[in-house]
Amino acid sequence: MNVQWRQGSAVGAASLPAGVVRLSEARRGDRGVVLAVSPDAMTGADSEEREELERRLLEIGFVEGARIELLHEGFIGRDPIAVRLDDMRVALRRREAQGVIITLDGAAG
Amino acid sequence: MNAPVPVRDLRIALVGNPNSGKTALFNALTGGRAKVANYAGVTVERKEGFLTSPAGRRVSVLDLPGTYSLRARSPDEEVTRDVVLGKRAGERAPDLLVCVADATNLRLVLRLILELKQTGQPAVLALNMIDIAQRQGIDIDLEALSREIGMPVVTTVATRKRGIEDLLIAIDETAAVSDAQTVSGWHSPSAGEIRDSHREAERIIKIAVRPPKRPDTWTGKIDSVLLHPVSGIVILLAILFLMFQAVFSWATPIMDLIKAGFDWLAMQVTAHVPNGLIQSLIADGVISGVGSVLVFLPQIMILFFFIILLEDFGYMARAAFLMDRIMGGAGLHGRAFIPLLSSFACAIPGIMSTRVIDQKRDRLTTILVAPLMTCSARIPIYTLIISAFIPNKTLWGWVSLQGLVMLGLYVAGMVSALAVAFIFRKVFWRGASEPFIMELPAYKTPDPKNVARNVLLRAEIFLKRAGTTILSMMILIWFLSTVPFKPAGAVGPAIDYSFAGIIGHTLQPLLAPIGFNWQMAVALVPGMAAREVAVGALGTVYAIGEGQPGQLATTLAGHWSLPTALAFLAWYIFAPQCASTLGVVKRETNAWRWPIIMFVYMIALAYVAALITFQVASRF
Numbered sequence A: 001m002n003v004q005w006r007q008g009s010a011v012g013a014a015s016l017p018a019g020v021v022r023l024s025e026a027r028r029g030d031r032g033v034v035l036a037v038s039p040d041a042m043t044g045a046d047s048e049e050r051e052e053l054e055r056r057l058l059e060i061g062f063v064e065g066a067r068i069e070l071l072h073e074g075f076i077g078r079d080p081i082a083v084r085l086d087d088m089r090v091a092l093r094r095r096e097a098q099g100v101i102i103t104l105d106g107a108a109g
Numbered sequence B: 001m002n003a004p005v006p007v008r009d010l011r012i013a014l015v016g017n018p019n020s021g022k023t024a025l026f027n028a029l030t031g032g033r034a035k036v037a038n039y040a041g042v043t044v045e046r047k048e049g050f051l052t053s054p055a056g057r058r059v060s061v062l063d064l065p066g067t068y069s070l071r072a073r074s075p076d077e078e079v080t081r082d083v084v085l086g087k088r089a090g091e092r093a094p095d096l097l098v099c100v101a102d103a104t105n106l107r108l109v110l111r112l113i114l115e116l117k118q119t120g121q122p123a124v125l126a127l128n129m130i131d132i133a134q135r136q137g138i139d140i141d142l143e144a145l146s147r148e149i150g151m152p153v154v155t156t157v158a159t160r161k162r163g164i165e166d167l168l169i170a171i172d173e174t175a176a177v178s179d180a181q182t183v184s185g186w187h188s189p190s191a192g193e194i195r196d197s198h199r200e201a202e203r204i205i206k207i208a209v210r211p212p213k214r215p216d217t218w219t220g221k222i223d224s225v226l227l228h229p230v231s232g233i234v235i236l237l238a239i240l241f242l243m244f245q246a247v248f249s250w251a252t253p254i255m256d257l258i259k260a261g262f263d264w265l266a267m268q269v270t271a272h273v274p275n276g277l278i279q280s281l282i283a284d285g286v287i288s289g290v291g292s293v294l295v296f297l298p299q300i301m302i303l304f305f306f307i308i309l310l311e312d313f314g315y316m317a318r319a320a321f322l323m324d325r326i327m328g329g330a331g332l333h334g335r336a337f338i339p340l341l342s343s344f345a346c347a348i349p350g351i352m353s354t355r356v357i358d359q360k361r362d363r364l365t366t367i368l369v370a371p372l373m374t375c376s377a378r379i380p381i382y383t384l385i386i387s388a389f390i391p392n393k394t395l396w397g398w399v400s401l402q403g404l405v406m407l408g409l410y411v412a413g414m415v416s417a418l419a420v421a422f423i424f425r426k427v428f429w430r431g432a433s434e435p436f437i438m439e440l441p442a443y444k445t446p447d448p449k450n451v452a453r454n455v456l457l458r459a460e461i462f463l464k465r466a467g468t469t470i471l472s473m474m475i476l477i478w479f480l481s482t483v484p485f486k487p488a489g490a491v492g493p494a495i496d497y498s499f500a501g502i503i504g505h506t507l508q509p510l511l512a513p514i515g516f517n518w519q520m521a522v523a524l525v526p527g528m529a530a531r532e533v534a535v536g537a538l539g540t541v542y543a544i545g546e547g548q549p550g551q552l553a554t555t556l557a558g559h560w561s562l563p564t565a566l567a568f569l570a571w572y573i574f575a576p577q578c579a580s581t582l583g584v585v586k587r588e589t590n591a592w593r594w595p596i597i598m599f600v601y602m603i604a605l606a607y608v609a610a611l612i613t614f615q616v617a618s619r620f
C-alpha cells in the first residue's frame, strides 16, 4: 500500500488507527462515518488541485460526519466505486476517494 | 412621466442542484418543451421563457444548468454563476431566484441556498418532487423551513404541473416587497466556509425534516443488478444489442408502408403530370430524393424511444459508471460517456453536453471524437446499404443478420472514437484526467406521456429537416443533374452532360481506389451538408439516370459490387460530419482550429478506411 501523507495534518499519520480507512481502500459493504476530508491524504496533483478537489468533495456531500457505505465496485480494478452518502448515491474514482477518510462501524472511538 | 405602472416586469431564474426538476418546472411555468431527463447535467445552457403572473406581471423565466455551488468549474456551471451574479455581458442579475430543491434530498441544496443568499437577491424555494417525498413518508415542516432559510417555501410537482399557481403567488408577493437593488456579498467560499454551511444546513434539516418512513429500496435493489460487475456489463451490452435489433425488425413493416406510399405517389405523378421538367422535378427530385430519406422515420423514432426510455429511467449515469474505466483507458473523462451516448442521437447535443466536463483538454478530446459515434443521420445510409447488400437472414433462430451488421457499424464507431481519443491524448495532451464525481439519481418509472412527447418531438425535428435542408438540397441536386441538357445527337445518358455528371466524373478518379463510382461522388458532396442527403442524392441521381424512379435499394444492388457497398459503409463510419456539427464545434471551442482539425482527420480516416475495406474485400 502506498501511504504518503505529510506529517502534521489532522489525519496525517503514516498509518491509520484500526477501523479507520481511506475510502479509496474501502471494499464493497464497508460502512461508517466520514472522519475527515483532507487534501493532505490525496496523492499526485499539486496542492492547489488537491484543495480544489477537497472543496468539490465537500460540495457534493463528502463532509465530516456524513454516513457512508460502499455499494458497488467497477469490474476492472474495482474502480470506480459507488457509495451511499447520507440520502444520496455518488459515483467516483478511487483516485478521487483518497482524500476521504472514514471510520468503519464497530471500530472503537 | 406617464401614468404609474402598477407592477413592473420581472426576471426570475431557476437555480438548484442538478436533476432537481428545474427544467420540468420551467416547462410547467412557460409551456416550454426543453429537455427533461433523469440524470445530472441535462441542461447546459441558459434558456428563456415567458409567462404572465397572477398579479399581471410579465415574467421572464431563465432555466439554468444545475450546480452544487456558485464556485463554478465547468462551462455549464459558469453559465449559472454568471447569470446569478449578473456577470453576463449586457444582462443584469435576475430580480428573484427560484431555488428548486429535490424534496427527497435537501442537504446539498440547503447548503447551496445559504450560498445563494449571500448574493442578496430575493428568493423563493420550490420544494419539488413532493409527490416522491410523500410516498416515502418524508415529513417536512414547511413553516420551520421557511423561517430558517428566510424565504417562502412552496411545494411543487413539476411534472404534473402541481403547485405552479402557489409558486407564482409567492413570486408575486416576494417581488412586491423587495425591489431594492442589492449588492452581492458572495465570494468564493473556502473549504472551511463550505464546512460551516454544511453544519448550518444540517442544523436546519434537524429542525424541519423527519427522515423517510418508507425509504426508496428499489433503487438499491435495481442497482445491485445493473451495477454488478458481471450482470451489469452483460445487461449494458444486451440493451445495446436489443436496441439495434429493434431498429431493424420493428421498423420494417412501417417502412414498407411509407415506401409503398411514395411509390404510389411517384406513379400518380408520372401518370398525371405531363412528361417533362416539372414531372422530373417532382418524381425524381422531390419524391425519390426526400422520399428515400423519409422512409427512415420509423427507425429514428425507435432509436429515440430507447434512448429516451433509458434517460428517464435513470440508466445513463449507471452506464457512465460501468463504462468509466474503459473511457479512462482511452484518456477520456468519465463524464464523457453521456455526451458520447447522446451523440447516438445527434452529435450536436452531444457536443453541447460536453460542457459538464470541467477540464478544457478533456472536453476538447470528447468534442473531437463525438461525431464518430453513430448519429441518427447515418441510419438512412447504413440501412439502405445493409438492406440492399446484406441478406435478410435470421441466425440461430432469433438474431437478425442485418441488425447484427448494424450493431457492428455502431461498435466500429465507438471503438474508433476511443482509439482516436487515445491518440489525441497521447500525441497532444498528456497528463492526468480530471476528477470523476457524479451523482447517481434514484430510478424513476418513465412517464409514458413524456416519452411519447419526446419521441414525437424528435420525429418533428426530423420531418422539419426533411422539409427544409433535405428538400432544398434535393431540388439543387435535381437541378444540377438535369442541366445542362443533353446536346442534340449526343450519345449516352443525359445525366452525363449535366453539372452533376461533370462533377461526378471529375471527382471519380480520386475515388476510384476506394471503389466509388461517379454517382457516389455526386452524393458525397451534398452529403457534407447533412448525411441523409447522400441517400436522397443517390435516389435522385439514379432516378434521373435510369429515367424512372425505382426502389433505390434494388437499383443499388444491381449497380454496386459488394466491395463498393462495404467501402461506402466504411466511409460513412468516419465521413466528415454535417456542416452544422462543424459550426457547433466552432461555437463551443471559440476557434476555427478545432473544426478544421476535426474535418481533416475525419476525411482522412474515411478515405483510409474505405480504401482498406475496398481493397481487402476485392481480393475475395
Ligand SMILES: Nc1nc2c(ncn2[C@@H]2O[C@H](COP(=O)(O)OP(=O)(O)OP(=O)(O)O)[C@@H](O)[C@H]2O)c(=O)[nH]1
Pocket: B017, B018, B019, B020, B021, B022, B023, B024, B025, B035, B036, B037, B038, B039, B040, B041, B042, B043, B044, B064, B065, B066, B067, B128, B129, B130, B131, B132, B156, B157, B158, B159, B160, B312, B444
Ligand atoms: N416524480 C416527479 N418527478 C419529477 C418532478 N420534477 C422533475 N421530475 C423528474 O426528475 C428528473 C429531472 O428533471 P429535470 O427537469 O431534467 O431536472 P433539472 O433540474 O433540469 O436537471 P439538470 O438540467 O440536469 O440540472 C426527470 O426525470 C423528471 O421527469 C416531480 O415533481 N415529481
Ligand SMILES: [Mg+2]
Pocket: B022, B023, B024, B035, B036, B042, B043, B064, B065, B066
Ligand atoms: Mg435541466
